[in-house]
Amino acid sequence: MGASRASGCWTPGGRCSTHRSAGVPPPSPPVPQAGRTATAPPRTGPPTHSPCQAAQEIVAAQQILQDLMTDSYRTPLWGAAYVINGGCSDDGFDYFRGWLITQGRGTFERVITDPDALAELAAVRASAADGLDIECEGALNMAWKAHRTATGADLPDDSFTSHRPEPEADPDWDFDFEDGAELGRRLPRLTELYAEPDQVEASARP
Secondary structure (H helix, E strand, O other): OOEEEEOOEEEEOOOOOOOOOOOOOOOOOOOOOOOOOOOOOOOOOOOOOOHHHHHHHHHHHHHHHHHHHHHOOOHHHHHHHHHHHOOOOHHHHHHHHHHHHOOOHHHHHHHHHOHHHHHHOHHHHHHHHHOOOOOOHHHHOHHHHHHHHHHOOOOOHHHOOOOOOOOOOOHHHOOOOOOHHHHHHHOHHHHHHOOOHHHHHHHHOO
């Protein structure tokens, strides 16, 4: 049975409800016996969420991710990803920003305004030493997987705003990223970190 929408929630088979069997009323609260006070049974384990509540929270998380992806859609950051990964396609830039989002708010906010600061991060320095790309495609799929796990249905495309209007490309960065000299001028720390040994040796010559 397909998913249907009700009260802003999506679940397989229809409206979220604590009691979904037709004709079966919810259980009555316990009746206190004479001389005794009814008490709720002790809660064990973590608090539970209804599928409806879980779906709402997952949709909200996906909206935050979409907004962060748009906020980080910046040409200077794309240039930094190009240096780090030795090239960067459209999809590659999405996966790179997915990784950046997982690094926490402080790092995210700093790097989108100063991409060259990536050279100071331990993960970036380690990737440069090991010759590994930096990306995290899985960060972009977490909400979709969580929604299917919680409700059995796909995350509806119309349940969140796909993206804010993407900012226009920075005209100051309108150059070919294959121009290593220009990237080196604009991202000196990253370029030095990812420079080949012969390039470092040549730059050190008088």
